[in-house]
Amino acid sequence: MAIPNKILLFTGALLMLNSSNAQVIHTKKSYPQTDFRPPLELRPALAGAFGELRKNHFHSGLDYKTNQHEGYPVYAAADGFVSRLKVQIGGFGNAVYIDHPNGYTTVYAHLQRFNTRIAQTVKDCQYQIQSFETDFSPRYLEISVKKGDIIGWSGNTGSSGGPHLHFEIRDTQTEEIINPQLVGLALPDHIKPEIGGLYVYHLDGESFSDQTPKRYFPVVGNAGTYKLQEAPLIDVSEEVGFGIVAYDKNSASDTKHGVYSIDLLVDGQNIYSASWERFFFNHSRAINSYIDYPALQTSNKWIQKNFVEPGNLLTIYKNLVSNGLLHISDKQIHQVQYLIKDVAGNTSTLNFRIKYNPTAIITNKKKTDTLLFKYDQANTFNTDKVNVLLPKGVLYSNLNFAYSSSPKPIDGFSPIHHLHNKLTPLNDTIRLWIKPENTLPVNLKEKALLVDNRRMAQGGTYEDGYVKATVKIFGSFYVTVDTIAPTITPINITDGKSMKNSSKMVFKISDHLSGIKKFVGTLDGQWILMEFDPKTSTLWHSFDDRTSAGKHFFKLSVSDAKANEKVYKARFYR
Numbered sequence: 001m002a003i004p005n006k007i008l009l010f011t012g013a014l015l016m017l018n019s020s021n022a023q024v025i026h027t028k029k030s031y032p033q034t035d036f037r038p039p040l041e042l043r044p045a046l047a048g049a050f051g052e053l054r055k056n057h058f059h060s061g062l063d064y065k066t067n068q069h070e071g072y073p074v075y076a077a078a079d080g081f082v083s084r085l086k087v088q089i090g091g092f093g094n095a096v097y098i099d100h101p102n103g104y105t106t107v108y109a110h111l112q113r114f115n116t117r118i119a120q121t122v123k124d125c126q127y128q129i130q131s132f133e134t135d136f137s138p139r140y141l142e143i144s145v146k147k148g149d150i151i152g153w154s155g156n157t158g159s160s161g162g163p164h165l166h167f168e169i170r171d172t173q174t175e176e177i178i179n180p181q182l183v184g185l186a187l188p189d190h191i192k193p194e195i196g197g198l199y200v201y202h203l204d205g206e207s208f209s210d211q212t213p214k215r216y217f218p219v220v221g222n223a224g225t226y227k228l229q230e231a232p233l234i235d236v237s238e239e240v241g242f243g244i245v246a247y248d249k250n251s252a253s254d255t256k257h258g259v260y261s262i263d264l265l266v267d268g269q270n271i272y273s274a275s276w277e278r279f280f281f282n283h284s285r286a287i288n289s290y291i292d293y294p295a296l297q298t299s300n301k302w303i304q305k306n307f308v309e310p311g312n313l314l315t316i317y318k319n320l321v322s323n324g325l326l327h328i329s330d331k332q333i334h335q336v337q338y339l340i341k342d343v344a345g346n347t348s349t350l351n352f353r354i355k356y357n358p359t360a361i362i363t364n365k366k367k368t369d370t371l372l373f374k375y376d377q378a379n380t381f382n383t384d385k386v387n388v389l390l391p392k393g394v395l396y397s398n399l400n401f402a403y404s405s406s407p408k409p410i411d412g413f414s415p416i417h418h419l420h421n422k423l424t425p426l427n428d429t430i431r432l433w434i435k436p437e438n439t440l441p442v443n444l445k446e447k448a449l450l451v452d453n454r455r456m457a458q459g460g461t462y463e464d465g466y467v468k469a470t471v472k473i474f475g476s477f478y479v480t481v482d483t484i485a486p487t488i489t490p491i492n493i494t495d496g497k498s499m500k501n502s503s504k505m506v507f508k509i510s511d512h513l514s515g516i517k518k519f520v521g522t523l524d525g526q527w528i529l530m531e532f533d534p535k536t537s538t539l540w541h542s543f544d545d546r547t548s549a550g551k552h553f554f555k556l557s558v559s560d561a562k563a564n565e566k567v568y569k570a571r572f573y574r
């Protein structure tokens, strides 16, 4: 076995989380163990753990279960001051950030509401900038909190799939997200990780792609000891990588979570080590390189690849030999071992043997008409009808880029341009310009946008003869137009109604294509706060002492991304 000399050593701390069973996990840094209290007073149970595999990101905190209800008090985990407040239509919804003197920041997200003091600050800001969405830092030290103060109540705001509290701990300086279970908030856990299957990828000098030949080996075992169901000896080709299906449960609930670390050893030597101690937000999308992305897209399988593509900048890797790829050319049998740990140090192993066999796999080298895109540079593809620019850093590996087109669809103003395929992930946006045909009327140019072949809006504006957009995926795109305004359905208000006994006015709003971009409510000509929850398409205004008794004139304007506007007007009494 050839061991290339690119070796990354880990200079780790050993963290003893549970002295009763004296199990250890590796961490790079050491963390305070007594500074923070849990943010809820419920028995801790997780709906999501740190580093868990999610679509397009690793989970960045702990999701505490809240008995499927909203409205539990949320407590400051330690003394500090509120450093950032956020109201977001998607994402974190209502969120509080607290900076602590020990150098950490805690984040509390999807809150139903803030405490009175914070709520007032947020509302003042919303009225000042005339926007429901806000993201601002209160003046330094303006809102200080003590450990255990109620900062708000748990909820389901933003992109939340059910009531829970999303809680994070970050390094204030670097903004790295840290596993809260390493910072004194560990949950009881005596259950070892489970291993669900092994994959062998035959790279043999090629970049990883949906074309990479791979084989699946079922795994059997329990109580931490796993082996292959069949094939006691796996034949490998010249260059192979491994992939694993693994998850963890803790003692608090039956929910499946991500594991803490994965180590891969060949003949006792560690060639791959990854752990979810801490990572950077702006690397999180590289989960699409960490996993077998084509397998997720085509068969909804979460396979964790234990070799690293060159354009993957994730900092979860603690030790890598030859990026986790194995180059074997001798006739010996080699021992391979997986060590998989949860954050409490419970360890599971999978052992198997491999042997080099040059006939192990016949690589299906499909030579199609493609263009080589290199991962470490910017790449472009241009015709007289389409213009594609991939900035440096969006590819994880070199790519044989394929392009084709097909005739324009019935609602289209351009052919459908097929950019490679959906099985190759991108780390960031790429520039896509499509030239509309001259059947696009001059007066509709400002209504033009790009859609994919399922007619999902991809944005874009008409400029210099092109509809110009940025997209985050490869796939099939064409030009169409959106000329239809959003709809507004009043729920509890009609023209001339008395609203004396209503605490709010409520509407449902929706848009059919480009999406709601702006909503503006005015009362007697003055801007008022309209709040929006896209999960229920609900838009509302909660009356406060800004609205005096008597007659009022209300106007609501809702616009989509192509400036199609719908207006609703009503007089009411208060």
Ligand SMILES: [Zn+2]
Pocket: 048, 059, 060, 061, 062, 063, 165, 166, 167
């Ligand atoms: Zn979460």
